[in-house]
Amino acid sequence: MPLKLSLKPGEKFVLNGAVVQNGDRRGVLILQNKASVLREKDIMQVSEVTTPAKRIYFPVMMMYLDEGAAPTLLDEFTLRLSEFMGATRNPEAMAECISASRHVLAREYYKALMAARKLVEYEEQRLGNVPSGVQDRSHEG
Template identity: 35%
Template sequence: MLRITLRDGEKAIVNGAVLRAVGRTQIAVENQVSILRGREVMQPEEATTTARQLYFSTMLAYIDPAGRAGHQDAIIRSIGTLVTVMAAPEARAACLAFAHDVAQGDYYKALAAARELIAFETAALDSVQAA
């Protein structure tokens, strides 16, 4: 059983349905479902870089199993680009972890690796802008 706590007004997606907490809410999930809490949800306008597009496509593949094939095409394009441009060994390791998780069908776990890739990408872009 999985227990999640939502703050007043916080949103969560459960199997594609958007839920919003009214007051502090605890939910006990007793079977296998796809859940994203509000802070894990990325809006389309936030997918402004390759790593963010990867996260967004992975998020959609996780919550939209019916459209997963189309989302996987976008995932493959994005991870291919990131593998090509990321030189740091840690970033390449995150790419491999991400690819492994997606290959295993563990999209939720892949989202954690995608967040790492966003951090690597942000650091790289910041260092280029600072130069």
């Protein structure tokens, strides 16, 4: 099934390891076969790997972008996931950890990346690093 990407002007993405940038107008790209694609917002630079959840996300992202490097990244992923699981008791976070692990073992790296993204979001909420207006207000009032 083809993948359709709607791109904003100037938006960057990675396609099978190559950084590609859209031109000055909105564009649509249709990929007819399997490819590793990450939008700019999902790409994490080494300098951004500053928290436990991001230390899980980064090796998964690298496995997705370069499946050949997965065996060397698996130990780092396993170590960081174990550390995170040892530090949390939240059932939803634990479920995402298990999901990420299962997907990595099945070589479903994009699905693992989405589970790892949820861990980053969970961590940001707990650390108070969520942009104003986005935080859960269910406890107010």
